[in-house]
Amino acid sequence: xxxxxxxxxxxxxxxxxxxxxxxxxxxxxxxxxxxxxxxxxxxxxxxxxxxxxxxxxxxxxxxxxxxxxxxxxxxxxxxxxxxxxxxxxxxxxxxxxxxxxxxxxxxxxxxxxxxxxxxxxxxxxxxxxxxxxxxxxxxxxxxxxxxxxxxxxxxxxxxxxxxxxxxxxxxxxxxxxxxxxxxxxxxxxxxxxxxxxxxxxxxxxxxxxxxxxxxxxxxxxxxxxxxxxxxxxxxxxxxxxxxxxxxxxxxxxxxxxxxxxxxxxxxxxxxxxxxxxxxxxxxxxxxxxxxxxxxxxxxxxxxxxxxxxxxxxxxxxxxxxxxxxxxxxxxxxxxxxxxxxxxxxxxxxxxxxxxxxxxxxxxxxxxxxxxxxxxxxxxxxxxxxxxxxxxxxxxxxxxxxxxxxxxxxxxxxxxxxxxxxxxxxxxxxxxxxxxxxxxxxxxxxxxxxxxxxxxxxxxxxxxxxxxxxxxxxxxxxxxxxxxxxxxxxxxxxxxxxxx
Numbered sequence: 001x002x003x004x005x006x007x008x009x010x011x012x013x014x015x016x017x018x019x020x021x022x023x024x025x026x027x028x029x030x031x032x033x034x035x036x037x038x039x040x041x042x043x044x045x046x047x048x049x050x051x052x053x054x055x056x057x058x059x060x061x062x063x064x065x066x067x068x069x070x071x072x073x074x075x076x077x078x079x080x081x082x083x084x085x086x087x088x089x090x091x092x093x094x095x096x097x098x099x100x101x102x103x104x105x106x107x108x109x110x111x112x113x114x115x116x117x118x119x120x121x122x123x124x125x126x127x128x129x130x131x132x133x134x135x136x137x138x139x140x141x142x143x144x145x146x147x148x149x150x151x152x153x154x155x156x157x158x159x160x161x162x163x164x165x166x167x168x169x170x171x172x173x174x175x176x177x178x179x180x181x182x183x184x185x186x187x188x189x190x191x192x193x194x195x196x197x198x199x200x201x202x203x204x205x206x207x208x209x210x211x212x213x214x215x216x217x218x219x220x221x222x223x224x225x226x227x228x229x230x231x232x233x234x235x236x237x238x239x240x241x242x243x244x245x246x247x248x249x250x251x252x253x254x255x256x257x258x259x260x261x262x263x264x265x266x267x268x269x270x271x272x273x274x275x276x277x278x279x280x281x282x283x284x285x286x287x288x289x290x291x292x293x294x295x296x297x298x299x300x301x302x303x304x305x306x307x308x309x310x311x312x313x314x315x316x317x318x319x320x321x322x323x324x325x326x327x328x329x330x331x332x333x334x335x336x337x338x339x340x341x342x343x344x345x346x347x348x349x350x351x352x353x354x355x356x357x358x359x360x361x362x363x364x365x366x367x368x369x370x371x372x373x374x375x376x377x378x379x380x381x382x383x384x385x386x387x388x389x390x391x392x393x394x395x396x397x398x399x400x401x402x403x404x405x406x407x408x409x410x411x412x413x414x415x416x417x418x419x420x421x422x423x424x425x426x427x428x429x430x431x432x433x434x435x436x437x438x439x440x441x442x443x444x445x446x447x448x449x450x451x452x453x454x455x456x457x458x459x460x461x462x463x464x465x466x467x468x469x470x471x472x473x474x475x476x477x478x479x480x481x482x483x484x485x486x487x488x489x490x491x492x493x494x495x496x497x498x499x
Contacts, residue, residue, distance in 0.1 A: 010328040011337040017377060018340040021352020022230055028355050029223030032231070038204065039229060042212040047236070049125060049208070050190035053132035054183045060133070061140030061182070062175065064278045067271035068141070069148035079275075080145075083282050084138045088431060088485050090438020091135070091195040092455045093474045096462070097285025098122065098131055098200075100292055100471075107288065127200035128208075132193065136186045138282065143185070147178035184243040188342060191237050195440045199462075209233045213345045217445055223351070230348035237343025241381070242336070286478075293475025296468045303450060304457055304473055308480065310368060311437050311454040315484050318375045318436035319429045325376065326383045326428070330391040335384040341377030349374050350442030367446040371453070375436040382435075383428040390424045391417070426492010430485035437481040454480070 026032070035043070068080065086094055101107050102122045109119050122130065151170055194210040201207055207215075209229050216226040329338060341349075353370045354363040398416050407416060418425075440455040447456060458473035 006328040007331055007334055010325055011334055014325065014329065014337050014377065014380065015340060017373065018344055018349065021349045021356065022227060022234070022344060024352040024355040025223050025230070025348055026227035029225070029227050031224060032228045033222070033224035035225075035228060035232075038207075039212055039225070041204075042207045042209050042229075043232060045125070045206060046191060046193070046208045046210075046233075049128050049132070049193070049206075050187045053129050053136065053190045054186040056129065057133050057136040057140045057186050058144075058179055058183050060137055060278070061144050062179070063274045064137075065141045065144040065148055066171070067274045068145055071268070071271050071275070079279060080142075083279060084142060085286060085482065086135050086282055087138045088434040088481065089135075089286075090440075090455055090477050090481055092199070092440050092459055092462075093289060093438060093478045093481075094134060094285060095131060095196060095199045096458075096470065096474045097289045098127075098134060100288035101284050102127075102130065107284070123200055123206075124203070125206045128193065128196055128206055131196045131200055132186075132190050134282065134285065136189060137278065139189075140182050140186060141278070143182040144175070144178055147174045180243075181246075184240055188237055188240045191233065191240065192342065192345070194347070199459075210345055210347065213347050214444070217347060217351060226345075226348055226351070230345045234340075234344045238339060241339035241343050289471065289474050289478060292468075292471035294472075296470070296472025297475065298472070299466070299469040300472045300476070301469065304454065304476065306450075307452055307454045307457040308476060310451070311477075312480060312484075314368060314372045314375065314439075314453065315433040315437040315480075317372045318379060319433045319488065321372070321376045322379050322383055322432045323425065323429060326380060326387055327391075329380070330384055330388045332388070335381070335388055338380040338384050342381045346374045346378060346441040347445065349377060350445065354446060364446055364448045364451075367443060367448065367451065368453075370446070371439065371441070371443045372436070374442050375432075375439050378439075379432040379435055383432055386424050386428040386431070387421065390421050394420050422492045424492070426489050429492070430488035433484035433488055434481045437484055438477060 068076070099106060099122065102120060103109070104119055104121065106120075106122075112120070121127075148171070151174060192210055193208045194214065197206060197208040197211040198214070201211065209232065213226045213229050213233075216222045216229065329335070350370050353373065354366070357363065357366055357370075394417055402412055402416055438455055439453070440459060443453050443456050444459070447453075452460070454473065454477050458470055458477060461467075461470040461473055
């Protein structure tokens with residue numbers, strides 16, 4: 001599969017879909033423009049918040065992953081799965097959940113009010129970092145937990161019999177290998193922050209590069225500035241993405257997390273506190289959305305249901321296109337090419353595609369297809385991180401046998417690859433569908449009235465201070481997102497071993 005022209009063609013398609021739109025915006029904007037002091041401030045804040053978000057996520061994930069790795073208790077597997085929900089949760093929904101817990105009228109402020117403690121304000125830089133930790137802590141936990149569970153149990157038994165220091169001999173070398181990659185992956189994700197900064201930034205002092213690009217489009221229509229910021233963001237993202245690709249190990253959010261190595265060290269109470277605190281932090285906003293969303297279902301406007309169908313269509317379309325691109329790209333070079341998609345602004349990608357299409361069609365009429373395509377490019381790096389290890393394993397194990405049997409083309413895929421890739425393909429499809437379902441990006445710029453997606457409809461309800469209806473829309477959105485993820489992930493696991 002890795003041989004021949006198909007992977008090269010797929011890589012050129014991805015590169016063209018990224019570089020072409022950026023070049024189109026740059027050309028339409030008259031070339032590069034000098035960045036203003038406000039733009040430089042946005043750049044500094046973007047890097048600063050990405051560093052802190054990644055550092056805090058990883059620092060908190062280490063003790064949580066360690067506690068999960070050495071403690072067995074009823075419901076452990078289910079807890080690990082549910083704790084991973086924020087990563088696939090629509091950003092705008094998670095923000096609404098965080099507001100319900102940490103906002104001015106949130107649960108935490110209501111509990112602190114009788115104690116005379118001043119109200120906590122979630123808006124600003126600290127709110128942006130809090131939201132990013134909420135999203136990325138589960139990812140960090142899963143990546144580091146895989147490292148812990150990859151240590152052979154025999155080594156722990158030998159260390160126990162010798163009375164050797166476990167952390168220095170076994171755990172620290174693993175952390176030195178896993179943590180830098182986890183940090184780099186989360187740093188790249190946080191560089192492209194848009195919806196979080198849009199809703200929680202609280203003003204110019206907490207503006208990210210992606211939000212500055214949005215403002216250049218939406219309010220100034222300064223394409224030159226938008227393209228210049230996009231190129232800076234692309235350079236930053238590619239640099240950090242290359243580091244993440246070199247350092248990351250294992251499948252992104254992969255499976256195989258049920259085994260627990262029997263340990264004799266550490267405090268059971270301390271481990272329970274870490275697990276409980278992480279679960280409370282991650283699950284409280286989800287519970288708040290559920291409680292506030294149920295009454296809000298009655299207040300949903302009729303326009304919500306067509307918006308939900310449009311989001312579902314984008315989600316399913318993204319699954320099909322991303323899978324079709326990812327399978328031939330599942331090589332190291334292909335994964336490197338896919339980094340272009342996550343490294344550049346989705347808003348610039350969308351606008352560039354509109355600029356290219358403008359001589360032929362009315363831009364507003366292709367808002368949904370462009371949103372779909374941008375989601376495909378954004379999801380590719382995650383999908384390839386999931387699929388590539390399995391593809392390379394199949395190639396290593398079955399390449400000679402397949403060649404000796406004369407298997408090629410569709411027969412090779414049907415008999416050899418697909419049966420052995422069902423699990424990672426199902427998980428990757430579920431992740432792609434859930435992320436596309438909750439995207440709030442390009443559609444905010446070019447959607448015509450009455451033709452938006454469910455996240456956009458929810459954002460407009462929030463802007464109109466119809467919070468009850470917004471919580472109802474949030475509950476509908478999270479239900480659909482988790483349902484899409486579950487259907488594909490479950491479909492990949494059913495009878496997977498039979499192949």
